[in-house]
Amino acid sequence: MTRNRRPLLALATLALSASAALPGAAFAGPTLDAVKKRGELVCGSNPGIAGFGLPDDKGQWKGFDIEFCRAIASAIFNDPSKVRFTPLSAKDRFTALQSGEIDVLSRNTTWTQSREVGQGFEFGAVTYYDGQGFMVRKKLNVNSALELSGASVCVQQGTTTELNLADFFRTHNMKYESVVFATADEGLKAYDTGRCDSFTTDMSQLYGERTKLGNPEDHVILPEVISKEPLGPVVRQGDDQWFNLVKWTHYAMLISEELAVTKANVDEKLKDPNPEIKRLLGVEGDFGAGLGLGKDWAYRIIKNVGNYGEVFDRNVGAGSKLKIQRGLNALWTNKGLQYAPPIR
Amino acid sequence: MAGFVRTAPEPTLPPPAASTGFVAALRQRLFSGPLASVFTVLGVVFLAWAIPPLARFLVIDAVWTAPDGAACRAPGAGACWAYIWRKAGYFTYGSYPVDQRWRVDIVFIVGAFLIAWLLIRRAPWRGIAAGLFFIAYPVMTVLLLRGSTVFGLAVVPTDMWGGVLVTLIMALSGIVFSLPFGVALALGRRSALPIVRFFSIGFIEIMRGVPMITVLFMANLMLPLFVPESWAPDRLLRPLIGVALFASAYMAEVVRGGLQAIPKGQFEGAMALGLTYPQRMRLIILPQALAIVIPGIVNSFIALFKDTTLVAIVGIFDFLRAVDTARLDPEWAGPTITATGYVFAALFYFVFCFGMSRYSLAVERELAKARNR
Numbered sequence: 001m002t003r004n005r006r007p008l009l010a011l012a013t014l015a016l017s018a019s020a021a022l023p024g025a026a027f028a029g030p031t032l033d034a035v036k037k038r039g040e041l042v043c044g045s046n047p048g049i050a051g052f053g054l055p056d057d058k059g060q061w062k063g064f065d066i067e068f069c070r071a072i073a074s075a076i077f078n079d080p081s082k083v084r085f086t087p088l089s090a091k092d093r094f095t096a097l098q099s100g101e102i103d104v105l106s107r108n109t110t111w112t113q114s115r116e117v118g119q120g121f122e123f124g125a126v127t128y129y130d131g132q133g134f135m136v137r138k139k140l141n142v143n144s145a146l147e148l149s150g151a152s153v154c155v156q157q158g159t160t161t162e163l164n165l166a167d168f169f170r171t172h173n174m175k176y177e178s179v180v181f182a183t184a185d186e187g188l189k190a191y192d193t194g195r196c197d198s199f200t201t202d203m204s205q206l207y208g209e210r211t212k213l214g215n216p217e218d219h220v221i222l223p224e225v226i227s228k229e230p231l232g233p234v235v236r237q238g239d240d241q242w243f244n245l246v247k248w249t250h251y252a253m254l255i256s257e258e259l260a261v262t263k264a265n266v267d268e269k270l271k272d273p274n275p276e277i278k279r280l281l282g283v284e285g286d287f288g289a290g291l292g293l294g295k296d297w298a299y300r301i302i303k304n305v306g307n308y309g310e311v312f313d314r315n316v317g318a319g320s321k322l323k324i325q326r327g328l329n330a331l332w333t334n335k336g337l338q339y340a341p342p343i344r
Numbered sequence: 345m346a347g348f349v350r351t352a353p354e355p356t357l358p359p360p361a362a363s364t365g366f367v368a369a370l371r372q373r374l375f376s377g378p379l380a381s382v383f384t385v386l387g388v389v390f391l392a393w394a395i396p397p398l399a400r401f402l403v404i405d406a407v408w409t410a411p412d413g414a415a416c417r418a419p420g421a422g423a424c425w426a427y428i429w430r431k432a433g434y435f436t437y438g439s440y441p442v443d444q445r446w447r448v449d450i451v452f453i454v455g456a457f458l459i460a461w462l463l464i465r466r467a468p469w470r471g472i473a474a475g476l477f478f479i480a481y482p483v484m485t486v487l488l489l490r491g492s493t494v495f496g497l498a499v500v501p502t503d504m505w506g507g508v509l510v511t512l513i514m515a516l517s518g519i520v521f522s523l524p525f526g527v528a529l530a531l532g533r534r535s536a537l538p539i540v541r542f543f544s545i546g547f548i549e550i551m552r553g554v555p556m557i558t559v560l561f562m563a564n565l566m567l568p569l570f571v572p573e574s575w576a577p578d579r580l581l582r583p584l585i586g587v588a589l590f591a592s593a594y595m596a597e598v599v600r601g602g603l604q605a606i607p608k609g610q611f612e613g614a615m616a617l618g619l620t621y622p623q624r625m626r627l628i629i630l631p632q633a634l635a636i637v638i639p640g641i642v643n644s645f646i647a648l649f650k651d652t653t654l655v656a657i658v659g660i661f662d663f664l665r666a667v668d669t670a671r672l673d674p675e676w677a678g679p680t681i682t683a684t685g686y687v688f689a690a691l692f693y694f695v696f697c698f699g700m701s702r703y704s705l706a707v708e709r710e711l712a713k714a715r716n717r
Contacts, residue, residue: 047659048669050677055661055669057430059439059506086503086579087659092565099568101576185682192679211677214417321674 031103031235031242032076032292040082043069044102047087050208051316051324052108061085064315065106067305068127068233072104072249074304075297094119097236104246105234108204115234124233124246129328129337131225132164133203135210138220140197145224149174154187154196156180160227161201168226188212202229207322225328245291251340252298255280256307258331258340263306266299279343287343298343308338401680402687413676416684423684424676431670438506438661444498447488448509455481455516463703465710478520485513502580506661508692510580514587514652514662515696519645521588526595527634531625533600544596551593556654559586564658583655591648598640602633635711642704646697664689 035041046053046065053063070080088096088107097105098120108130109115111123134153136142145168155162157180169176179196181187188209191199201209203225210216233246256262259277261269269277278284281302282295291297305311312329313319330336362368374384405422407415409429416424428435437445458481461473489505491497505513532544551559563586568576577585606629614624634641656665667685671677 047661047665048672050672050674054672055434055439056673057434058442059434059437059504061439084501084503087661089657089659091561091657092659095565095569099576101568208672208674208677211674212679212681214419214679321677 030292031239032245035076035103039077040084041069041073041076041104042084042086042102043072044088044093044096044105044107045069045085046107047089049108049205050211051320051322052204053085053087062315064128064311065108067311067315068106068250069104071253071301071305071311072246074300075245075249075252075291075293078300078304080304094121097121097234100236103235103242108231109234111230111232120237121234122237122243123230124235124243125250126230126232126337127250128204128231129225130202130204130229130231131328132161132168132200132227132229133206133225134222135191135199135206135219136197136222138218142222145222145226146172146174148176148198148222150176151197152177152179152195154179154181154191154199156184156187156201157182164227165200184209203327204231204316204324207316207324211321223325223327241290241292245293248291249301250308252280252301252343253305253308253311254331254338254340255343256298256302257309258333261302261307263302263304263310266302270299276342285344401683413678413681416676416680417678421680423687424678424680425684427670427676427681427684428688430676431666431673434507434670435663435666436508438509438666439504440500440506440509441498441504444491444500447491447497447500451485451488451509452512454484455512465707482517482520502578505580507666508663510655510660511652511663513580514584514655515649517584518587518591518648518652522591522595522644522648523641525588525592527599527630529592529596530599530603533596534603548593548596551590552597556587556590556651557657559590560654560658562586580660583658583660587648587652587655591644591651594644594647595641598637598644599633601640602635602637603629605636606633638704638708638711642700646700649696649700650693663692 043066045061046063048054049063051063053061053065056062066085069083069085073083074080076082086096086102088102088105093105093107093109094115096102104124106127108128109123110130111126115121116123134145134148136148136151142148148169153165153176155165155178162178162180165176165178179187179190181190184201184205187201188199190196192213199206199209203221206221210219210221213219233250235243235246237243255276256266259269259274259280261277261280266281270281270283272278275284279287281299282288282297286295288295288297294300306314309331312324312326316322316324317326326334326336328337330338332339358364362371375381401422403422405420407421407424407426410416410424410426413424413427415421416427433442433445437448440448458473458477461467462470462477467473487495488497489500489509490502491499493499529544529548532540533548535541535544560583563582564579567582610628610632611624614628619627652662653664655662656668661669667689671681671685
């Protein structure tokens with residue numbers, strides 16, 4: 001099979017750059033139709049980050065990014081299990097999306113200008129506001145990263161993490177000593193053995209790393225976030241309906257948290273007189289049609305997966321081992337950044 | 345003059361006490377000279393330094409049963425075998441659905457039986473075993489693991505396969521494909537037909553000239569870019585092809601080494617007998633050439649077995665990747681989990697590689713009998 005494709009491949013190697021500039025070329029027809037025809041959503045997922053995407057003992061994928069795909073599948077099929085996960089490495093992920101191998105990439109991918117403009121992708125929404133943070137030992141009695149002057153910090157080599165660290169200390173005119181390691185694991189080990197006062201990486205991972213320590217309760221994560229890492233689902237440019245569907249899946253989950261509609265009470269809420277809830281759950285008006293879905297699209301999401309707060313809580317928040325604070329990911333009504341446009 | 349002539353032989357004296365028994369063996373093997381004595385002492389010191397902490401970590405302080413990671417996180421706890429036990433299903437089958445895992449078990453059992461049949465050199469009807477293993481078994485494996493609605497088996501897409509299952513599939517198919525491909529390429533490289541020769545040389549040199557990671561990335565990333573979505577080979581098949589082609593190139597060079605060791609007289613003799621080219625190769629040249637390079641072939645197999653771990657970088661959850669992923673589970677994550685996982689993985693790979701190495705030694709000895717007769 002490969003044999004008769006080899007000449008094609010050789011030619012294609014030369015044409016790689018040309019092809020990369022036309023990411024939509026390999027792909028024809030609206031994504032939603034393809035998904036419906038296939039009978040399942042294909043979701044590019046993380047190969048392993050605690051709380052965000054990790055197989056459990058039975059090999060079932062669990063996590064925050066995973067549940068977002070289950071929410072999309074629920075909106076389309078009313079069945080959160082109709083999704084196939086393709087675990088993708090950081091290098092693999094964009095090609096898989098470009099080639100049409102996956103429908104949506106939900107894999108802690110940072111929304112940056114160059115990815116959106118240069119590579120032909122669109123970021124549906126920010127499902128998780130991440131950023132670099134610091135972990136310190138509780139007994140140091142440090143409450144803010146601004147008190148870290150003179151500290152030694154364990155950091156992974158050659159990542160933007162190292163760069164952000166330098167910038168942060170320079171802007172605040174503080175002294176520090178960076179202790180650089182090739183992998184996050186080594187850095188964490190050095191921190192654990194007392195080689196450094198602090199360990200730094202992205203917040204979402206910091207909480208996961210903390211669970212690896214002997215006594216996670218002895219360590220605190222400082223509130224300061226020193227870099228912007230907005231994470232969200234990615235789709236190909238050129239299919240606006242699909243883009244809207246992905247975006248509004250997130251918004252529907254936010255709105256239902258705002259309106260206190262949960263997985264448990266969604267059926268009762270169908271009778272709620274609140275017009276916003278009526279519109280959200282499809283009791284009044286038909287807001288699913290434009291997305292190519294039924295008018296109960298948001299009801300399906302909440303019934304099968306839950307609202308944003310529930311998903312956050314059970315995967316990474318207080319209901320999980322990670323215990324990540326809502327922080328920037330709180331609703332705008334709670335001083336966070338999560339804000340959804342209204343359905344009307 | 346009457347000389348003294350012994351009438352009976354003098355009784356044999358027992359060997360000096362210093363040259364027999366345990367003490368002598370020790371002396372001779374461990375303290376035969378100053379240098380040997382120094383090394384012996386150093387060796388004993390090293391073992392005394394290394395073994396107690398290892399034994400403490402792996403056995404004495406190890407946690408054998410625990411409901412979750414709490415017991416393993418306790419200060420002073422050693423290897424967390426409870427965690428390996430809990431994750432054993434995931435390590436073996438990956439994400440393969442729990443209620444369908446009997447299918448994998450059948451594949452494992454049939455495979456083990458056929459391999460044992462093939463490898464035991466005195467077993468009867470090994471020809472049948474070969475036929476079953478090389479033709480019927482792969483078909484059965486694909487049908488059973490992938491499933492098909494025709495047989496009433498739920499379809500399990502390959503991205504749910506993982507763990508030991510994938511590692512063995514990778515290694516076995518690599519081994520099974522690379523040997524015939526390698527032989528063909530080695531013969532092609534020595535062929536008198538220029539096109540065949542150039543193709544073989546080009547293939548071997550290109551495959552050997554790039555790192556395996558490159559081959560895997562090529563297979564994984566570029567194939568789907570240039571063919572329509574529905575044509576793109578399965579995500580598991582892509583690295584499988586990559587690994588098989590890569591291994592074939594190395595195998596070809598090993599086999600070529602064997603071919604070069606065969607004296608020219610063998611070729612000429614075979615020709616003089618009026619044998620055709622396939623007959624010459626099959627009956628005279630290859631049996632001798634392959635026998636010479638058994639150590640090299642097995643070396644390639646062992647390297648291939650370990651190289652399968654590289655497929656993890658293209659998102660395939662082989663055994664090592666499964667171990668690497670499972671250690672992140674917040675339920676279990678702790679200071680000893682990573683070490684436990686990697687020790688377990690090392691044991692797994694060691695058992696397989698050591699087994700291959702021992703078997704090849706036995707085969708070599710068997711074949712050497714014929715040569716030394």
